[in-house]
Amino acid sequence: MALVLAPEPPVEDWLDALDSQIKRSPSFFHGRPVVLDLGALPSEQPDVAGLLQRLNGRGIRIIGTEGAHASWQGLEPWGPLHANSTRPARPLDVPDEPRPTPAHDATSLLIDQPVRSGQSIVFEKGDVTIVGSVASGAEVIAGGSIHVYGTLRGRAIAGLTGNNRARIFCRKLEAELLAIDGVYQTADDMNAALRGKAVQAWLAGEAMMLAALD
Numbered sequence: 001m002a003l004v005l006a007p008e009p010p011v012e013d014w015l016d017a018l019d020s021q022i023k024r025s026p027s028f029f030h031g032r033p034v035v036l037d038l039g040a041l042p043s044e045q046p047d048v049a050g051l052l053q054r055l056n057g058r059g060i061r062i063i064g065t066e067g068a069h070a071s072w073q074g075l076e077p078w079g080p081l082h083a084n085s086t087r088p089a090r091p092l093d094v095p096d097e098p099r100p101t102p103a104h105d106a107t108s109l110l111i112d113q114p115v116r117s118g119q120s121i122v123f124e125k126g127d128v129t130i131v132g133s134v135a136s137g138a139e140v141i142a143g144g145s146i147h148v149y150g151t152l153r154g155r156a157i158a159g160l161t162g163n164n165r166a167r168i169f170c171r172k173l174e175a176e177l178l179a180i181d182g183v184y185q186t187a188d189d190m191n192a193a194l195r196g197k198a199v200q201a202w203l204a205g206e207a208m209m210l211a212a213l214d
Contacts, residue, residue: 005060006037011051022058029060032122032141033160033182036078039067049074063182114150115140124161136176142166155179164203169213173199183208 008014022029036055038048052062052075065078109123111130117137121128128142133150140146140154143161145168152170159166159181166180173194178185178201185201185208198213 004035004037005055006040007051008040009042009045011041011045015054019058029058032061032120033063033157033179034060035064035066036062037066038069038072041067041069043069043071045069045072048072052078108144109142115154117154133172136174145169157184159203166202168201169199171198172196173210178208178210180208185210 005018034055036052041048048068049072052065055062062078065075068075107126109121109126109128111121111128111132114132115121115130115134115138117135119135119138121130121138121140123141124143126142127144127147128140129147129149130140131149134140134148134152134154134156136153138154139157140148141157141160143166144158144163145166146156146158148156148168148170150170151172151174152168153174153176155177156168156170156175157177157179158168159179162181164181168178168180173190173196175190176187178190180201180203183203183206191210194210194212199210200213201208201210203209
């Protein structure tokens with residue numbers, strides 16, 4: 001997933017490669033939540049907390065970790081992500097040009113056209129409404145709820161700023177990933193009976209629930 005980073009040993013070489021990608025697209029991580037998959041690091045890896053601090057210093061906002069070893073200290077600020085299931089990370093593909101974020105008003109954002117593949121809609125202050133579809137490879141990120149009056153094929157990330165009451169609504173579910181306040185499901189995790197239907201997603205404790213709207 002594009003929002004997963006997976007450090008690999010040797011860490012310094014991995015950081016150098018990441019810096020090269022950030023140099024190509026300095027604003028790519030701005031406002032974007034990132035899950036750090038630490039499963040590829042050896043249990044004896046020193047100062048993992050220091051690595052996370054260095055990533056924060058690069059403007060990378062880590063919302064949770066996966067695969068942390070029990071012996072590592074200082075990871076509490078980036079506690080394990082509560083997910084319905086864990087998926088292996090895929091390589092992060094940073095585009096050469098930053099993706100556009102449309103202008104918005106103070107409390108909500110209305111997009112009256114489809115969101116094309118490669119576009120990223122980021123609005124931390126409230127709800128996002130899409131009058132149209134969200135293409136595969138696109139993403140919508142909101143501090144509040146997300147409403148898609150069309151087919152949701154890309155990624156929808158609601159409750160970005162810690163709002164566990166946020167919800168995701170779509171006219172037709174074909175999503176790659178749904179996330180609310182750090183809890184997520186990938187396409188493989190979703191009930192196949194809900195694919196292609198009007199659906200809402202919400203949190204019940206630390207689990208994501210999906211149900212048809214009709």
